[in-house]
Amino acid sequence: MSQVMSRSMKAHLLLLAVVFVWGSTFVLVKDALADISPLLFNFLRMALASLCLLLIYRRHIGHIDRRAVLYGAITGLALTTGYQFQTVGLRLTTPSKSAFITGMSVIFVPLLVAVPRLRPAGTHAPRWNAFVGALLAFAGIIFITAPPHGGYNFHSINMGDVLTLVCAIAFAFHVVALAHFSPRMRFEQLALLQVSFAALFMAISLPVFEHPYVRWGPRVLIALAVAAVLATALAFTVQSWAQQIIPATHTAVLLTMEPVFAWITSLLVLGQGLGLRSGTGALLILAGIALTELAPSRIQPTAHEGARIS
Numbered sequence: 001m002s003q004v005m006s007r008s009m010k011a012h013l014l015l016l017a018v019v020f021v022w023g024s025t026f027v028l029v030k031d032a033l034a035d036i037s038p039l040l041f042n043f044l045r046m047a048l049a050s051l052c053l054l055l056i057y058r059r060h061i062g063h064i065d066r067r068a069v070l071y072g073a074i075t076g077l078a079l080t081t082g083y084q085f086q087t088v089g090l091r092l093t094t095p096s097k098s099a100f101i102t103g104m105s106v107i108f109v110p111l112l113v114a115v116p117r118l119r120p121a122g123t124h125a126p127r128w129n130a131f132v133g134a135l136l137a138f139a140g141i142i143f144i145t146a147p148p149h150g151g152y153n154f155h156s157i158n159m160g161d162v163l164t165l166v167c168a169i170a171f172a173f174h175v176v177a178l179a180h181f182s183p184r185m186r187f188e189q190l191a192l193l194q195v196s197f198a199a200l201f202m203a204i205s206l207p208v209f210e211h212p213y214v215r216w217g218p219r220v221l222i223a224l225a226v227a228a229v230l231a232t233a234l235a236f237t238v239q240s241w242a243q244q245i246i247p248a249t250h251t252a253v254l255l256t257m258e259p260v261f262a263w264i265t266s267l268l269v270l271g272q273g274l275g276l277r278s279g280t281g282a283l284l285i286l287a288g289i290a291l292t293e294l295a296p297s298r299i300q301p302t303a304h305e306g307a308r309i310s
Helices: 002-024 026-032 038-056 058-063 066-090 095-102 105-113 128-145 159-184 187-209 218-242 248-255 258-270 276-294 303-309
Strands: none
Touching: 002 026, 002 218, 002 248, 002 258, 026 218, 026 258, 038 058, 038 066, 038 187, 038 218, 058 187, 066 159, 066 187, 095 159, 105 128, 105 159, 105 248, 128 248, 128 276, 159 187, 159 218, 159 248, 187 218, 248 276, 258 276
16 A cells, blocks of 8 residues: 555656646747747647657557557547647637636546546546545636736637637546556557657648748757657656556646746746735645645545456
8 A cells, every 4th residue: 555655646746747847848938939830839849759759668669559559649639639729729819818718627627537438447436625626726727817907708709719628628638538548558658659649640730720930049949859858758758657546637636736837937037926816826726736635535446456447
């Protein structure tokens, strides 16, 4: 039991570190997007990450079977849908509304897992603390992303809002898909395949959604290197491994720490600190994580044990 708890704590901490990387690269990527179109940046990021993973995990290529390819394609499609719809939708709506709607993925994960056919094998239905924790974290996102003067005007929802909603649903499906597939294949294969398929799908969708452009310079190269190696290749490898151990609902709530880390990075790099409203949102997110992670719950098997049960 102590070994299981140790693995669980390690998985939570590593996944939290991944979320920190995603949040802390916000300023770096935002600066680079002045010189490169968003969808081209997404494609180059995934392509470079897939090359890194190919070099690191080349020994696993010969052991990839059809089932692994299918799982990689599904998770890669969810990943692509999330990134592409988020970026395209951002062009048609405000950044604050985009962040708010994207944050709804934390609500969609427990709702998806509550459906028996979508629930990972051997796991229980989410309990009250998972739903309340998700709602608290979601409320925190609202406080962080809502404009300080006036709220959202939902009567003027446009196509950008709809596209961003698809993004949130896609990211929720990605979390649930990893919970299903990570116990059934090696995490190295899953990380390689999902990122490679994402690069392929992004290459196909790139000319459909934008006219790509780039002005090569240090900030583009640095942003691509950090985003590809740390925020993609390493990050999705850790997530693929961690979701063998921790429930999808826990993953969803941990992911809501991304805007908190983004605010911390903005404070250190740009001097933009947390006001009263944003600080309240950060505390709500932390409260949601604490409730989900610390509230007593039924003992359930790990993802590998659940896979054996099925």
